[in-house]
Amino acid sequence: QAPPPDILSPAFAADPYRAYRTMRRDAPLIRHEATGSYLVSRYEDIERVFRDKAQEFTTENYDWQLEPVHGRTILQLGGREHSVRRALVAPAFRGAGLQERFLPVIERNARELVDAFRHTGEADLVEDFATRFPVLVIADMLGLDRADHRRFHGWYTSVIAFLGNLAGDPAVAAAGERTRREFAEYMIPVIRRRRESPGDDLLSVLCAAEVDGVTMSDEDVKAFCSLLLAAGGETTDKALASLFANLLAHPAQLAAVREDRSLIERAFAETLRYTPPVHMIMRQTANPVELTGGTVPAGATVTCLIGSAGRDEERYADPDRFDIFRTDLTTANAFSAAADHLAFALGRHFCVGALLARAEVVAGVNQLLDAMPGLRLADGFVPVEQGVFTRGPAALPVRFTPVNG
Ligand code: HEM
Numbered sequence: 194q195a196p197p198p199d200i201l202s203p204a205f206a207a208d209p210y211r212a213y214r215t216m217r218r219d220a221p222l223i224r225h226e227a228t229g230s231y232l233v234s235r236y237e238d239i240e241r242v243f244r245d246k247a248q249e250f251t252t253e254n255y256d257w258q259l260e261p262v263h264g265r266t267i268l269q270l271g272g273r274e275h276s277v278r279r280a281l282v283a284p285a286f287r288g289a290g291l292q293e294r295f296l297p298v299i300e301r302n303a304r305e306l307v308d309a310f311r312h313t314g315e316a317d318l319v320e321d322f323a324t325r326f327p328v329l330v331i332a333d334m335l336g337l338d339r340a341d342h343r344r345f346h347g348w349y350t351s352v353i354a355f356l357g358n359l360a361g362d363p364a365v366a367a368a369g370e371r372t373r374r375e376f377a378e379y380m381i382p383v384i385r386r387r388r389e390s391p392g393d394d395l396l397s398v399l400c401a402a403e404v405d406g407v408t409m410s411d412e413d414v415k416a417f418c419s420l421l422l423a424a425g426g427e428t429t430d431k432a433l434a435s436l437f438a439n440l441l442a443h444p445a446q447l448a449a450v451r452e453d454r455s456l457i458e459r460a461f462a463e464t465l466r467y468t469p470p471v472h473m474i475m476r477q478t479a480n481p482v483e484l485t486g487g488t489v490p491a492g493a494t495v496t497c498l499i500g501s502a503g504r505d506e507e508r509y510a511d512p513d514r515f516d517i518f519r520t521d522l523t524t525a526n527a528f529s530a531a532a533d534h535l536a537f538a539l540g541r542h543f544c545v546g547a548l549l550a551r552a553e554v555v556a557g558v559n560q561l562l563d564a565m566p567g568l569r570l571a572d573g574f575v576p577v578e579q580g581v582f583t584r585g586p587a588a589l590p591v592r593f594t595p596v597n598g
Contacts, residue, residue, distance in 0.1 A: 213501035222486030230494035236505035243539035250476040264416035281402040311564040318589040327429035336394025357582030431470035431585030465536035472500040565593035
């Protein structure tokens with residue numbers, strides 16, 4: 194049997210799913226020298242790492258992965274400290290807080306972006322919508338100056354490049370650290386002003402948040418905002434683009450979603466299984482851990498290949514088929530469907546922004562479908578996925594029948 198291509202090779206980048214299949218079958222645990230980590234590819238093992246029932250894993254790896262670009266965020270924390278710090282930020286991202294405060298912001302941003310191209314009959318759904326929409330929403334939620342949204346986009350792109358810098362390119366590392374400085378120079382004065390005169394925005398909520406006597410310092414708030422831009426920007430961007438790429442490749446399913454908009458949530462969940470935005474999440478072992486294929490020693494880094502988990506034939510019937518009607522999607526609700534896919538992780542660090550992401554996708558897809566009857570890919574265009582750490586179509590030029598009004 195040929196060994197799977199190395200995760201840093203062009204062959205892997207071209208088609209990671211093929212490599213994942215070989216890994217799951219022949220080498221479910223691989224010691225990867227260049228990244229100094231153990232690659233884990235089976236759903237069952239990745240689920241176990243995320244759920245961490247026996248408290249065998251930590252996120253210490255984020256001290257070198259995230260600290261240089263963001264500072265200290267909840268992703269680096271564990272135990273009670275994590276619980277308290279997460280409780281400071283989580284309420285803003287669920288329930289009434291999300292619906293009442295931020296749904297209008299989401300709707301407005303989707304409408305403004307769509308209005309810019311709806312009369313033209315053509316757009317690039319990546320460039321004109323997906324890459325802009327989530328950053329605008331977060332900047333607006335935080336109450337930041339909308340005129341700066343291109344800078345936010347530049348910052349989060351540089352942070353994501355830093356996180357995905359598996360080959361250790363020093364220029365990428367230096368750019369990431371520069372971003373941290375620039376972002377701090379921008380944000381700290383804004384945070385101080387907001388403490389003096391709070392408004393009705395997320396930044397004011399974060400500045401005032403208090404749980405068990407614990408509050409957030411200026412540096413804490415800045416680090417969390419930095420995490421929001423990267424964790425909420427890049428991911429939702431890639432999810433939206435992949436969702437459209439998948440539907441455009443399956444016209445009958447696109448037609449079904451256009452007809453019955455309640456199917457958008459299923460299309461979102463199936464997209465997260467089939468083509469997740471984040472392909473790799475790392476953990477550190479606290480003690481030796483037995484996984485399929487061998488034992489990982491204490492203090493080692495484990496790379497969970499989420500993109501592989503979604504294609505595991507032990508977990509999903511016919512996993513390489515995109516099908517929003519598949520019966521092993523247990524629920525249409527991408528948030529409670531923790532068991533449907535591992536794209537939001539599970540357990541302690543389960544994505545804080547999962548409901549926000551879903552609200553953005555529902556609003557965005559609804560408005561795009563309304564504005565784009567007869568939606569199809571530009572003639573002869575074949576979407577190409579890019580990226581190994583995060584992944585999604587590089588471009589998605591489409592044509593449609595322009596509607597007036
Ligand atoms: C955590 C994926 C959207 C904020 C995570 C994790 C994953 C993930 C895999 C776990 C990381 C780990 O365990 O190491 C996604 C995907 C999204 C998305 C696929 C879109 C489709 C968002 C949005 C926000 C957000 C919109 C907020 C604006 C966060 C935060 C955490 C997190 C703050 C850290 C939670 C903690 O450490 O307790 N996300 N995310 N994410 N996500 Fe998301």
